[in-house]
Amino acid sequence: MKTEIRFLEELEEDLLGAASLEEELAGIDSSAPRPRSPRKVVRGRRRTVRTMSLAAAAAVLMAAVVGYVATRGAGNGTRQALPIPSPRQDQAANLRHDAAIIGRAVTDGTPYAPTSDQSSDTSGGGVPLTGPLIVKTANLSLTVGRGKFSTAFTQASGVASQFGGFVDSSSSGGTNQHSGQLTIRVPADRFDQALAALRPLGRVDAQTISGQDVTAKFVDLNARLKTWQAQETALLKLMAKASTVDETLKVQSQLQRVQLTIEELEGQIRLLDDQTANATITVSLAEAGATPSPAKVTNPSLSDGWRHAIAGFFGVLFAVVVGFGYVVPIAVAGLILWFVIRWGRRRTAAAVA
Amino acid sequence: VAEGGRLIGELDDGDLLSLSTRHPEAFAAFYRRHAAVLLAYFARRTLDADVAAELTAETFAEAFASRARFRDQGEGGGPWLFGIGRHQLSRYFRRGAVDASARRRLGMPERSLSPEDQERVEELADLEPLRAAVRSAFDRLPKGEREAVGARIVDGLAYRDVARRLRCTEQAARARVSRGVRRLAAWMAPIRAELESGERDDEAEELPVGGQAR
Numbered sequence: 262m263k264t265e266i267r268f269l270e271e272l273e274e275d276l277l278g279a280a281s282l283e284e285e286l287a288g289i290d291s292s293a294p295r296p297r298s299p300r301k302v303v304r305g306r307r308r309t310v311r312t313m314s315l316a317a318a319a320a321v322l323m324a325a326v327v328g329y330v331a332t333r334g335a336g337n338g339t340r341q342a343l344p345i346p347s348p349r350q351d352q353a354a355n356l357r358h359d360a361a362i363i364g365r366a367v368t369d370g371t372p373y374a375p376t377s378d379q380s381s382d383t384s385g386g387g388v389p390l391t392g393p394l395i396v397k398t399a400n401l402s403l404t405v406g407r408g409k410f411s412t413a414f415t416q417a418s419g420v421a422s423q424f425g426g427f428v429d430s431s432s433s434g435g436t437n438q439h440s441g442q443l444t445i446r447v448p449a450d451r452f453d454q455a456l457a458a459l460r461p462l463g464r465v466d467a468q469t470i471s472g473q474d475v476t477a478k479f480v481d482l483n484a485r486l487k488t489w490q491a492q493e494t495a496l497l498k499l500m501a502k503a504s505t506v507d508e509t510l511k512v513q514s515q516l517q518r519v520q521l522t523i524e525e526l527e528g529q530i531r532l533l534d535d536q537t538a539n540a541t542i543t544v545s546l547a548e549a550g551a552t553p554s555p556a557k558v559t560n561p562s563l564s565d566g567w568r569h570a571i572a573g574f575f576g577v578l579f580a581v582v583v584g585f586g587y588v589v590p591i592a593v594a595g596l597i598l599w600f601v602i603r604w605g606r607r608r609t610a611a612a613v614a
Numbered sequence: 615v616a617e618g619g620r621l622i623g624e625l626d627d628g629d630l631l632s633l634s635t636r637h638p639e640a641f642a643a644f645y646r647r648h649a650a651v652l653l654a655y656f657a658r659r660t661l662d663a664d665v666a667a668e669l670t671a672e673t674f675a676e677a678f679a680s681r682a683r684f685r686d687q688g689e690g691g692g693p694w695l696f697g698i699g700r701h702q703l704s705r706y707f708r709r710g711a712v713d714a715s716a717r718r719r720l721g722m723p724e725r726s727l728s729p730e731d732q733e734r735v736e737e738l739a740d741l742e743p744l745r746a747a748v749r750s751a752f753d754r755l756p757k758g759e760r761e762a763v764g765a766r767i768v769d770g771l772a773y774r775d776v777a778r779r780l781r782c783t784e785q786a787a788r789a790r791v792s793r794g795v796r797r798l799a800a801w802m803a804p805i806r807a808e809l810e811s812g813e814r815d816d817e818a819e820e821l822p823v824g825g826q827a828r
Contacts, residue, residue, distance in 0.1 A: 266653070268727050268735075269650065275725070276642065276675070278721075278722070279675075281638070282721060283638065
């Protein structure tokens with residue numbers, strides 16, 4: 262009697278289903294000695310995605326912590342704050358800086374003459390071939406002991422002249438507990454030395470150092486200047502050829518406009534050159550217990566909050582990026598080690614099998 | 615599918631299992647060769663078509679999952695498969711339930727037999743004469759042992775409940791069940807020997823492809 266059992270046919274289909282699922286998910290790898298079950302593969306993939314997500318989150322968190330520690334906990338007990346400037350200090354510093362720039366731009370009548378070798382390298386009359394031009398700035402908050410404010414303030418001013426720089430602006434106040442700020446400018450190549458000389462004047466509460474690369478801007482300004490100068494030359498030639506008063510007036514009008522632009526560009530280049538040649542250090546000095554500087558803004562404003570939020574956002578981003586600098590090489594080394602160990606174990610297992 | 619110029623149906627069990635790691639359809643051919651024999655084997659051992667079907671499914675799932683570990687050492691794929699089957703069977707006897715871990719790992723559903731299939735499995739395994747023999751042997755047991763074996767094995771009661779039903783101590787109930795089972799085993803020994811020789815023949819025999827058996 263011929264017997265057909267539906268169950269066996271269904272079982273065969275189930276097995277083929279498992280086989281095709283295995284083939285689909287894991288692939289048929291003749292070199293793999295042990296095929297993984299499809300459900301394990303699915304579960305494994307889900308677990309892998311979950312593990313990867315957790316690992317990524319952990320890596321970012323770790324990077325943030327490491328970055329925070331690295332940027333805040335520099336050696337010698339110095340606390341280096343994340344670049345989250347106090348709005349008051351920031352505003353004041355910006356105002357003073359702008360005033361200084363405008364003052365110099367107005368009073369400095371000398372023709373533009375680049376001071377550094379990098380910026381003066383103009384080969385063949387084209388766009389200057391510059392190395393990296395960096396505008397260096399630092400903010401340093403120091404707390405000095407009672408009765409030592411004046412000495413420290415004078416010493417801080419002295420640091421500027423000691424390193425071939427000058428005091429850009431200074432202000433101090435307070436009757437019982439003194440506090441004050443001074444902005445000093447020192448040659449960029451002596452920036453680190455000046456900072457090192459300023460730090461011992463008191464206890465460093467916060468320190469922010471930043472460097473802005475303005476090379477591209479410098480090159481762009483120079484290129485534009487060359488173009489306008491070429492126009493000026495052409496217009497001067499036209500002027501010489503002008504035979505009527507009308508023609509002369511028209512060319513002169515054009516020429517004035519071009520010369521104005523040239524002066525503006527030269528002013529900007531001078532400004533950049535000055536900023537890169539001299540670094541700016543803003544020192545906030547306060548006696549223990551005193552507020553660092555007189556409060557100009559008494560009520561918290563929404564814009565201040567917004568500025569804080571933006572600064573905080575970039576501060577955290579900065580810390581994460583710095584942290585990745587530390588974490589990534591360690592993680593790569595760990596991964597390599599893990600692969601080597603796994604490879605070794607597989608070899609041992611294969612040998613045993 | 616041809617492999618080395620031969621059709622899959624022409625390959626032996628060892629070749630099929632080796633091939634199945636790269637071509638899973640080769641395992642289907644291996645399955646068709648042994649499925650019905652294995653099902654009949656389990657049915658005769660358990661006298662329960664449903665359990666036999668479950669054991670068959672689990673054995674093949676386990677065989678599929680571990681096919682890459684098969685090493686042909688001369689005895690072929692049939693004995694290897696029946697080795698897995700015997701292991702599953704002993705686990706079933708120990709635990710009273712069929713393991714489903716291999717099927718779960720492979721994502722295979724746990725199917726049950728339809729009434730028609732049940733009949734076919736019983737026909738396939740020739741269960742009715744076997745059941746009749748067991749029933750007859752059971753009826754021949756002394757009354758006390760018959761009741762004890764019936765309460766413990768057929769009704770699945772705990773020894774405490776068996777003792778309560780038989781109005782005796784638990785120790786006495788255990789002794790009666792033990793004696794009854796030993797007596798049954800002794801009476802069934804010739805039939806069992808006959809079955810085992812038949813199974814050995816079945817293991818050696820190659821069934822026609824198509825999940826069918828005569």
